[in-house]
Amino acid sequence: MKRTVLEIVLALAMVGAAAFGYMSWKQSQGSKLAIEELTKASEEATAKIEEAEKSAKAASEELETMSKESEAAAAKASQFDAVKAGLASGATLADLEAAYKKEKNLSPERLIGLATLRMLTKGAEDPGTIEAYKKALALADWSNRKNTICAAQIGLAATGEKVDVMADCLPKGSPKMAEGHSKDDGHADHSKEEAKGKGDPAAKDNGHGKKEDAHAKKDEHAADEHAKDGEKTAEKPAEKHATPHWDYEGDMGPARWVKEFPTCGKGQKQSPLNIKGPFVKQRVDLAPSYKPGPLTMLNNGHTIQVNIPAGSKLRIDGIAYDLLQFHFHRPSEEQIDGKPMAMVAHFVHKSADGKLAVIGVLLKEGNENPNIKTLWANLPAGEGPPVDVPDVTFNPASLLPKELDFWSYEGSLTTPPCTEGVRFFILRTPVNISKEQVNAFPFKLNARPVQPQNNREITIGLAPADVNWLGDVLAQAMPAHARAAVEAVEAL
Numbered sequence: 001m002k003r004t005v006l007e008i009v010l011a012l013a014m015v016g017a018a019a020f021g022y023m024s025w026k027q028s029q030g031s032k033l034a035i036e037e038l039t040k041a042s043e044e045a046t047a048k049i050e051e052a053e054k055s056a057k058a059a060s061e062e063l064e065t066m067s068k069e070s071e072a073a074a075a076k077a078s079q080f081d082a083v084k085a086g087l088a089s090g091a092t093l094a095d096l097e098a099a100y101k102k103e104k105n106l107s108p109e110r111l112i113g114l115a116t117l118r119m120l121t122k123g124a125e126d127p128g129t130i131e132a133y134k135k136a137l138a139l140a141d142w143s144n145r146k147n148t149i150c151a152a153q154i155g156l157a158a159t160g161e162k163v164d165v166m167a168d169c170l171p172k173g174s175p176k177m178a179e180g181h182s183k184d185d186g187h188a189d190h191s192k193e194e195a196k197g198k199g200d201p202a203a204k205d206n207g208h209g210k211k212e213d214a215h216a217k218k219d220e221h222a223a224d225e226h227a228k229d230g231e232k233t234a235e236k237p238a239e240k241h242a243t244p245h246w247d248y249e250g251d252m253g254p255a256r257w258v259k260e261f262p263t264c265g266k267g268q269k270q271s272p273l274n275i276k277g278p279f280v281k282q283r284v285d286l287a288p289s290y291k292p293g294p295l296t297m298l299n300n301g302h303t304i305q306v307n308i309p310a311g312s313k314l315r316i317d318g319i320a321y322d323l324l325q326f327h328f329h330r331p332s333e334e335q336i337d338g339k340p341m342a343m344v345a346h347f348v349h350k351s352a353d354g355k356l357a358v359i360g361v362l363l364k365e366g367n368e369n370p371n372i373k374t375l376w377a378n379l380p381a382g383e384g385p386p387v388d389v390p391d392v393t394f395n396p397a398s399l400l401p402k403e404l405d406f407w408s409y410e411g412s413l414t415t416p417p418c419t420e421g422v423r424f425f426i427l428r429t430p431v432n433i434s435k436e437q438v439n440a441f442p443f444k445l446n447a448r449p450v451q452p453q454n455n456r457e458i459t460i461g462l463a464p465a466d467v468n469w470l471g472d473v474l475a476q477a478m479p480a481h482a483r484a485a486v487e488a489v490e491a492l
């Protein structure tokens with residue numbers, strides 16, 4: 001019974017998030033709901049952790065339904081004030097936060113639930129509210145959960161943050177959601193907050209996964225999972241959600257991605273490209289400094305991905321990007337003069353202000369690659385959440401060629417939602433992979449076709465390779481305390 005009540009409260013909280021957004025264009029009607037009932041619900045909500053979890057799950061399901069029936073959600077807008085009153089004591093929020101504190105990885109749906117409760121309890125201006133919505137959005141975005149993305153965007157807009165609410169998120173016939181105004185606390189501050197790891201997942205959260213939904217994780221997307229928490233690779237369960245499946249062939253193949261993910265079809269700076277001249281010469285200081293660390297791998301249904309613990313960086317003209325993950329495509333997505341290579345490894349990096357940069361390492365059929373051998377020997381048995389491989393240390397730098405000459409262009413994620421603003425550096429020197437190793441890769445085809453170049457330049461550049469290698473050697477030889485000091489300085 002308690003559970004049911006809490007479910008209702010959380011569900012209403014979800015409605016509230018959507019409703020709050022709608023209120024910017026549609027006036028709320030006076031609430032007549034019984035406040036006592038909600039107050040009671042708020043007290044009940046201080047119940048057990050399991051109940052809170054179940055309820056949050058139910059709420060997220062409710063959210064999905066609601067996103068589909070946004071008209072209905074708008075009709076419920078008047079309940080918002082009642083919910084707010086019911087939660088004003090803060091007990092519900094405190095309880096939920098306590099329940100979630102034990103968890104290492106909150107799903108984006110739970111983060112939204114939390115953010116919404118915060119908004120209801122502490123107000124839209126509360127930094128914790130905004131942070132939770134932002135985190136939810138980042139996670140949902142990477143895992144491609146459209147309804148959750150919508151909820152987070154609407155929630156963020158309601159807090160006054162500047163966010164583009166996708167047209168698909170708005171009810172039919174409604175005016176475009178007013179964009180929030182940007183706050184003074186810039187991105188940098190925000191990412192520091194994230195780095196602090198407050199509210200960051202701390203325990204396992206993989207009990208809710210449903211096999212078929214593992215499809216939702218993907219490629220560049222699943223990327224982001226690691227680095228939310230500064231220390232360990234995050235695990236995110238493949239939870240129930242309404243994400244459409246997509247694939248590299250057939251009914252859900254690349255030509256159809258546009259149906260659910262407009263940018264994939266309408267974007268003008270999509271990846272991958274066929275790399276052909278003329279090239280524009282460009283001087284870019286491309287300086288990876290990757291570090292050895294424990295090996296964590298996953299099969300996300302679209303690729304094999306290695307999640308990287310915090311500490312491996314790429315500097316592009318002095319600006320630091322964290323290496324989040326690398327993953328593979330077969331054949332290479334990029335073509336060189338119209339021809340793909342056997343495979344490519346994409347190293348996905350993200351800067352403190354959220355910019356993405358990908359280094360592509362082309363894999364050419366030839367001798368066996370001992371580092372690929374290490375990876376392939378530890379392939380996850382099947383599609384699922386990340387798996388920590390015990391007793392194996394892996395250095396991502398071992399997959400880079402010594403020469404870091406590159407072709408570069410502005411592109412996009414090569415998987416839905418094909419978000420643009422990703423800087424690509426395709427290394428001109430391929431590394432070897434044997435035919436047997438190519439055949440042992442579990443995906444026969446997981447490459448998006450090349451995209452129109454449109455008005456983009458492809459540049460050609462050099463990077464100071466020797467310096468990087470020296471850096472790696474030094475990093476490995478350095479005593480731990482010295483390395484810690486260097487990292488502390490780097491973090492400044």
Ligand SMILES: [Zn+2]
Pocket residue numbers: 219220327328329346414
């Ligand atoms: Zn990729």
